[in-house]
Amino acid sequence: MVLRRYALGIEYDGSGFSGWQRLSKPGEPDLRGEPTIQASLEEALSFVAGRPTEVVCAGRTDAGVHAAAQVVHFDGPAQRDPRGWMLGTTSRLPPAVCVRWCLPVAADFHARFSARARRYRYRILNRTVRPALERQYLSWERKPLDADAMHRAAQALLGEHDFSAFRTVHCQAPHARRDLQHISVRRDGDVVAIEVQANAFLHHMVRNIVGSLLPVGRGEQHEGWVGELLAGRDRTVAGPTAPSAGLVFLGPRYPAQWQLPAEVTL
Structure with missing residues (x-):
């Protein structure tokens, strides 16, 4: 059988899943009973392919x-x-879960290693009352947030740094140096949105950054505090991890040579 490499663009609501990573070996049932995106996708692809199929x-x-x-x-x-x-x-x-697009790619394309950046957006509903609509896609903060102060504070994170202050203790990355290429905080009505792009991210890095920007937004910390946390490299004194519900992976970004859709191309 002649095989060809394909790239897929996947959209998913992560609310009912225990994350992306498969919790069992390929082809084996998940004994924990916790569905994952990877296992669901590989099962569907394997049915269409007529053979066991794994994804990266x-x-x-x-x-x-x-x-x-x-x-x-x-x-x-x-x-x-x-x-x-x-x-x-x-x-x-x-x-x-759905597949938004599928494209044949060169045999040396690698979804992880060919990417040059990754983007996330975190959205916070900032009002007195919790959300009813779209609650699985929003975090919630009842105290007023100064989005402009949060944006100014966040600029201290730009560039290549050791982000130990914003990594979970369970992070398995060999080192904490990452190149944060863009970060913005903007308000649109009652919603405050934080967008971040970096070459790669540590475990919980975005949610930990958001958790440390919130005290600045509430006026509990000064704008220079986030930069001090970065320099101190001490996770224990930084803000708490923000809830997962507000976080969306906007996607990786690849060089134009791979001829992928514009949303994932640099």
Whole structure:
């Protein structure tokens, strides 16, 4: 059988999943009974391919985190049309997951290692009353937030630094140096949105950054505090980890040579 490499753009609501990463070996049932995005996708792809099929993703997401354009690659039978992969796989996925696009790619394309950046957005409903609509996609803060102060404080994080102050103790990365390329905090009505782009992220890094910007927004810490946390490299004195519900993985970004959709191209 002739195989060809394909890239998929995956959209998912992470609310009902225990995260991206499969909790069992390929082809084996998940004995913990906790569904994952990877296991659901591989099961659907394997049905369409008629053979066991594994995927590699651009960036693993935690339980409750959503994705607008997660990118994966897999090797499947070359004779199948990309549209067939997209529609056939989606028909076998749970309602909270879909394949938005499928493209054939060069054999040396790698969803993780070919990416040059990754983007996230965190949204906070900032009003007295908790959300009823879209509550799975929003965090909530009842105290007024100064988004402009949060934005100014966040600029201290730009550039390549040791982000130990914003990594979880469970992070398995060999080092904490990351290149944070963009961060912004903007208010649109009652919603405060934080957007972050970096070459890569540590475990819980975005949620820990948000958790440390919130005291600045509430006026409990001065704007220079976030920069002090970065320099101090001490997770224990930084803000708490923000809830997962407000976080969406907007997707990785790749060099134009891979000819992927504009939303995931630099």
